Amino acid sequence: xxxxxxxxxxxxxxxxxxxxxxxxxxxxxxxxxxxxxxxxxxxxxxxxxxxxxxxxxxxxxxxxxxxxxxxxxxxxxxxxxxxxxxxxxxxxxxxxxxxxxxxxxxxxxxxxxxxxxxxxxxxxxxxxxxxxxxxxxxxxxxxxxxxxxxxxxxxxxxxxxxxxxxxxxxxxxxxxxxxxxxxxxxxxxxxxxxxxxxxxxxxxxxxxxxxxxxxxxxxxxxxxxxxxxxxxxxxxxxxxxxxxxxxxxxxxxxxxxxxxxxxxxxxxxxxxxxxxxxxxxxxxxxxxxxxxxxxxxxxxxxxxxxxxxxxxxxxxxxxxxxxxxxxxxxxxxxxxxxxxxx
Ligand SMILES: [Zn+2]
Numbered sequence: 001x002x003x004x005x006x007x008x009x010x011x012x013x014x015x016x017x018x019x020x021x022x023x024x025x026x027x028x029x030x031x032x033x034x035x036x037x038x039x040x041x042x043x044x045x046x047x048x049x050x051x052x053x054x055x056x057x058x059x060x061x062x063x064x065x066x067x068x069x070x071x072x073x074x075x076x077x078x079x080x081x082x083x084x085x086x087x088x089x090x091x092x093x094x095x096x097x098x099x100x101x102x103x104x105x106x107x108x109x110x111x112x113x114x115x116x117x118x119x120x121x122x123x124x125x126x127x128x129x130x131x132x133x134x135x136x137x138x139x140x141x142x143x144x145x146x147x148x149x150x151x152x153x154x155x156x157x158x159x160x161x162x163x164x165x166x167x168x169x170x171x172x173x174x175x176x177x178x179x180x181x182x183x184x185x186x187x188x189x190x191x192x193x194x195x196x197x198x199x200x201x202x203x204x205x206x207x208x209x210x211x212x213x214x215x216x217x218x219x220x221x222x223x224x225x226x227x228x229x230x231x232x233x234x235x236x237x238x239x240x241x242x243x244x245x246x247x248x249x250x251x252x253x254x255x256x257x258x259x260x261x262x263x264x265x266x267x268x269x270x271x272x273x274x275x276x277x278x279x280x281x282x283x284x285x286x287x288x289x290x291x292x293x294x295x296x297x298x299x300x301x302x303x304x305x306x307x308x309x310x311x312x313x314x315x316x317x318x319x320x321x322x323x324x325x326x327x328x329x330x331x332x333x334x335x336x337x338x339x340x341x342x
Contacts (some may be wrong), residue, residue, distance in 0.1 A: 003134035004062040005192070011276050011310050012233050014254045020303065020340040021062040021313040023278075024329070025237075025258075028088070028322035029222030037086040037323070041067050042116075045083040045123040049130050056135065059329050060336070062313070064131045066124050067139035067184075069197060069319070073175075073182045074150040077106055086322070095153035100160055100167035101232035106151075109178050111185035121189045128190030138235065139181045139191035141226075142177040143198040144218040151175075156202055163208055163322070168214060176218045183226040194226045195235035195258070202240035211245050216252060223253035235278065239318060250274040262316045264305035272311045280317040281332065288321040299335040307340075314340065 002010065002018045010017040031038050034051035041048035052064040070089055075081045080092035097105065111117045111173050128137050142150070149157045160168045183194050200206075201215045223234045235256040236249055243262060248272055250257070258278040259267055267277050279302075281287060286298040299314070306312035314336060320329075 001006055005134050007062055007138050008193070008313070009232065010342050011313060014311070016310045016342050019342060020307060020336065022059075022315070022333075022336050022340065023061050023063045023069070023313055024055075024059070024316050025065060025319040026052070026061075027057045027065060027319055028122070029069060029320040029324050032086075032322045033058075033326060038088070039083055042083060042119070044091075045119070045126055048123065049127045052127060052171040053130055054133070058326075060333055061069045063136040063138055063193075064127060066120065066127065066137070066191070068138070070116075070120070070140075071147060071150050072116045072120050073109060073111075073142060073143050073178050076109040076117055077147075077151060077178065079150050081116075093153075095156060097152045097171075100152070100164050100171060103167065103171060103174070106171075108174075109181065111182045117182060117185070119193075121185055124191055125189040129169045136192040136232070137342055138193045138195045139186040140195050140197070141179050141186065141222075142282050143196050143201070143215070144172045145180060145201050145215045146198050147179065148172055148177045149200045150205050150333060154205075159311065160204065161206075161214055165213075172214060172218045176222050179222055180225045183231070184229050187226065192232045193235055194223070194231040195237060196223070197237035197239060199239040202242050203244060204240060207216060208244050211324060212248065216248050219249075220252040227253050237318070246271060256313065258315065264302060264312070268306065268309075268311065272309070276311050276313060277306060278313040278315050280315065282331070283316045283318045283321055283324075287316055287324045287328055290328055292327050295328040296331040296335050299332040301338060303335065303339050306341075310342070 007017040007021045028038055030051040034054050036047045056064055078096040081089050081091045082092055123153050124139055233255040236254045237258040239260055241261045256276040256278050259280055284294055
């Protein structure tokens with residue numbers, strides 16, 4: 001029997017694992033399942049670590065996650081984060097940068113001393129110690145383009161791309177350096193796989209031309225630097241529709257794509273030679289609102305579509321909702337146990 005680390009690395013390295021790796025993104029769900037509110041994760045690292053270890057054991061998960069999608073680099077640079085009691089933190093609507101003329105307000109961050117980054121780094125170190133070397137730890141770093149939107153406001157930055165493209169490039173390049181610094185610190189503390197996401201760069205947000213010009217080169221340098229530094233693999237969560245730009249993402253030093261609105265069979269047919277397919281049970285229809293029967297049926301269909309030839313990790317299409325009934329995930333586990341073996 002393979003370890004979780006061997007299983008995940010096998011699919012990345014074009015080898016067949018003993019069974020399909022299975023990993024859900026469980027930040028909110030894990031905390032609720034373990035009896036905590038999400039906000040506790042930001043004051044009591046042991047609550048979050050305990051939740052990740054419990055979810056891994058109870059649902060046969062092939063990895064653990066840091067408190068992902070919290071833009072701590074943006075916060076250290078000046079963005080104001082709001083922390084609801086039991087919901088995802090978000091960046092305050094009033095942007096830190098009132099215009100790109102204010103770029104000199106930004107100073108290169110030090111991940112070991114600035115803002116909430118030391119807390120996140122120490123949590124990752126403790127989580128790695130608790131999970132052990134055989135369990136891959138996925139740690140999140142924002143994408144440069146996403147960070148730019150967080151600091152400048154999404155609509156403002158989209159306008160900047162047209163009105164002030166040179167300053168926009170300058171901001172993106174500066175953010176890339178900062179995000180690389182934080183990613184390296186995560187790797188130093190034991191992160192195995194660097195994962196990233198960019199919900200503000202899908203087909204509904206920006207054109208393919210803008211993606212090619214303002215997202216692709218920075219993402220490629222950012223992930224390339226972290227792989228060179230020692231990230232075992234990299235993963236990109238493509239939230240929403242990315243159909244016309246997935247081929248570009250494949251060229252951004254990405255090993256695994258956690259995808260949303262594309263069928264597994266189509267994804268594998270088009271991209272399997274370049275990246276591992278990671279998905280894509282529907283988080284709302286199947287996990288949150290489904291029954292044990294519909295969850296089991298959907299899991300079986302995913303396995304049928306994704307299993308052949310490896311290069312597939314069974315998951316959901318996004319982060320598992322907090323109030324998902326655990327029995328739906330248990331139903332998926334049973335199907336995976338029965339049909340997931342090679
Ligand atoms: Zn998503």
